[in-house]
Amino acid sequence: MEKVNQILMQKYPFVNFEMGLPFDACEPIISKETLIHHYEYLNRYIVNINFILSQYPKYQNFTIMDIIMKHDEIEFNLRAKLLELAGGIFNHEFLFYLLTPPLKLKPKGNLLKKINKDFGSYENLKKKVIEVAFESIGSRYVGIVLDEFNNLKVVCFEKETTPYVFSLKPLYMLDLFEHAYYLDEKQDVEKYIEKSFEVIDFEKIEGMYNEYVKSENL
Secondary structure, three states: OHHHHHHHOOEOOOOOOOOOOOOOOOOOOOOHHHHHHHHHHHHHHHHHHHHHHHOOHHHOOOEHHHHHHOHHHOOHHHHHHHHHHHHHHHHHHHHHHOEOOOOOOOOOHHHHHHHHHHHOOHHHHHHHHHHHHOOOOOOEEEEEEEOOOOOEEEEEEEOOOOHHHHOOEEEEEEEOOHHHOHHHHOOOHHHHHHHHHHHEOHHHHHHHHHHHHHHHHO
16 A cells, blocks of 8 residues: 555655666567557646646645545646546556566455455356446546455546545456557457456555555454
8 A cells, every 4th residue: 555655645746756677578468569658648737747846836735645646626727637647647657666576376365255255256256247238338447446445446547547436446447449469459449358367466456455454444
């Protein structure tokens, strides 16, 4: 959770996220070219948000989380753009943080118990991710999240919306923008989703899950 909190607490001037892995670390599941392209999108969000905030000093102390959760305090003409950019930064950095070389890690421990309870099995969870991903079209994310009762849910988020807007706690966010899969899989989105499970660091996700549940029980 420490890294997630670091992402959320960033503020102006934003700097690009340092990848914890080489760009070719996820091959052949995610190509070096795709991951570089991904990273360039993140950099574009950072350049744009810094440019806007350089002109509005009163918002320069807003963290990513502030922009997401207190967006109604931002001038109406800036609100949607800053919310999109802040969401894009979080979603990309969160995804990059959870990437791992293709070790085919699987859920275990408390996380696996929760998956089995709420979905029946890990395979059913993967099927649910694919199902929800195809319930909408266009630029979007499909997220594995915890709701207010700590039930696991699979939810689709339009464009760069984050789970926090809906009081949901993110465990994983899969990018379904075209730039995330087109170079490797063309239009085969289902294949991209299926392969993406091979590069997810479930140890980090279980750590987040345990922290979420622990904080709720304090």
